[in-house]
Amino acid sequence: MKTVQNFNFKDQKAIIRVDFNVPLDENFNVTDATRIEAAKPTIDKILADGGSVILMSHLGRPKGKEDQYSLRHIVAKTSEILGVNVIFANDCRGDVAQQAAENLKPGQVLLLENLRFYKEEEAGDENFAKELASLGDIYVNDAFGTAHRAHASTTIIAQFFPNHKCFGILLAKEIESLNRVLNNSVKPVTAVLGGSKVSSKITVIENILDKVDHMIIGGGMTFTFIKALGGKIGNSICEDDKQELALEILHLAKQKNVQIHIPVDVVAADAFANNANTQVVDVREIPAGWQGLDAGPKSLENFKEVIMKSKTILWNGPLGVFEMETFAKGTIELGKDIAEATANGAFSLVGGGDSVAAVKQFGLEDQMSYVSTGGGAMLEMLEGKTLPGIAAILN
Numbered sequence: 421m422k423t424v425q426n427f428n429f430k431d432q433k434a435i436i437r438v439d440f441n442v443p444l445d446e447n448f449n450v451t452d453a454t455r456i457e458a459a460k461p462t463i464d465k466i467l468a469d470g471g472s473v474i475l476m477s478h479l480g481r482p483k484g485k486e487d488q489y490s491l492r493h494i495v496a497k498t499s500e501i502l503g504v505n506v507i508f509a510n511d512c513r514g515d516v517a518q519q520a521a522e523n524l525k526p527g528q529v530l531l532l533e534n535l536r537f538y539k540e541e542e543a544g545d546e547n548f549a550k551e552l553a554s555l556g557d558i559y560v561n562d563a564f565g566t567a568h569r570a571h572a573s574t575t576i577i578a579q580f581f582p583n584h585k586c587f588g589i590l591l592a593k594e595i596e597s598l599n600r601v602l603n604n605s606v607k608p609v610t611a612v613l614g615g616s617k618v619s620s621k622i623t624v625i626e627n628i629l630d631k632v633d634h635m636i637i638g639g640g641m642t643f644t645f646i647k648a649l650g651g652k653i654g655n656s657i658c659e660d661d662k663q664e665l666a667l668e669i670l671h672l673a674k675q676k677n678v679q680i681h682i683p684v685d686v687v688a689a690d691a692f693a694n695n696a697n698t699q700v701v702d703v704r705e706i707p708a709g710w711q712g713l714d715a716g717p718k719s720l721e722n723f724k725e726v727i728m729k730s731k732t733i734l735w736n737g738p739l740g741v742f743e744m745e746t747f748a749k750g751t752i753e754l755g756k757d758i759a760e761a762t763a764n765g766a767f768s769l770v771g772g773g774d775s776v777a778a779v780k781q782f783g784l785e786d787q788m789s790y791v792s793t794g795g796g797a798m799l800e801m802l803e804g805k806t807l808p809g810i811a812a813i814l815n
């Protein structure tokens with residue numbers, strides 16, 4: 421796997437696909453700069469070598485050139501984080517971009533305007549990719565969040581750099597972390613899968629049954645399994661048409677010697693609301709009119725036992741409706757258990773959307789071995805798919 425560490429960038433112009441799709445407030449201030457900070461190590465390495473950097477990214481989902489999606493809004497923040505005055509080209513192609521790239525001196529950083537101002541980006545247009553490619557000497561992909569898309573700047577562009585393409589430090593770390601969980605893992609390996617629906621996680625579950633020793637299934641998915649097993653789930657969320665699939669998963673797990681752990685008790689509520697009345701009940705005996713919205717204390721104890729003996733832990737999806745304080749306890753406790761196991765030497769990877777949000781919200785981010793930056797991309801890797809953006813560099 422070639423990374424920026426394998427190249428000397430002296431007097432080279434690196435064109436880097438980054439993911440600077442950051443949230444902005446109504447005054448166009450960056451409200452969370454995590455993604456910009458995440459790209460800094462790659463940029464620093466290239467500048468330290470004596471190279472220059474051309475940054476390209478998308479921002480939001482513009483329909484054509486809409487100023488609210490202009491990357492000029494993030495120039496000041498990017499300059500502050502990188503400690504360099506970032507030059508901005510108000511187009512990512514044509515004379516403006518060509519001139520700006522030509523004028524670029526070693527040590528300088530150029531940010532191109534939003535790639536998605538052109539529909540050719542998402543269409544994976546070859547000519548557009550060629551134009552982008554003409555701006556730089558070496559192509560670096562450091563955008564995990566878009567690695568599952570075959571867009572011009574994430575995938576198609578790579579063919580124009582047969583020997584001069586590589587992964588950035590961030591993307592390499594994402595790949596390595598996932599490898600540490602799925603391929604080179606230290607046993608016992610435990611996957612915690614939560615979230616709302618079985619249907620959105622089914623391919624992930626099927627793929628990782630071959631890789632793990634334990635699987636904790638929590639969140640809203642629980643109730644499809646419990647109902648399939650004959651339990652009473654009251655008003656809890658359930659996908660009736662996935663009950664057979666749930667039983668099949670349990671059967672497959674048995675065949676593959678994977679131990680499945682499902683909540684035995686839940687915090688049930690009489691409404692989907694933070695101020696609802698609650699009671700802890702047996703997961704198979706949820707009264708009519710009540711719904712399970714978090715894992716109960718006995719379940720959390722069971723899960724803790726599994727987590728503490730695990731050497732590799734993958735966490736995707738919350739154990740309850742953590743957005744409401746009343747139902748956040750299970751997710752917080754699980755997060756703390758994983759943090760403790762990590763402190764004791766386990767490798768923990770948190771990835772895929774809501775569990776990342778939960779870990780950040782509860783201040784546990786620094787206590788995990790790795791927190792992924794790409795929701796959809798991480799899920800697709802967990803599903804066992806080869807991401808086009810990654811394949812394009814490896815080929």
Ligand code: AMP
Nearest residue numbers: 615616617639640712713737740741774
């Ligand atoms: P996902 O995007 O599939 O990972 O699902 C995340 C969402 O699942 C979060 O917004 C949680 O609030 C929700 N969730 C977790 N547990 C439950 C539950 N018991 N009932 C309903 N929704 C849940």
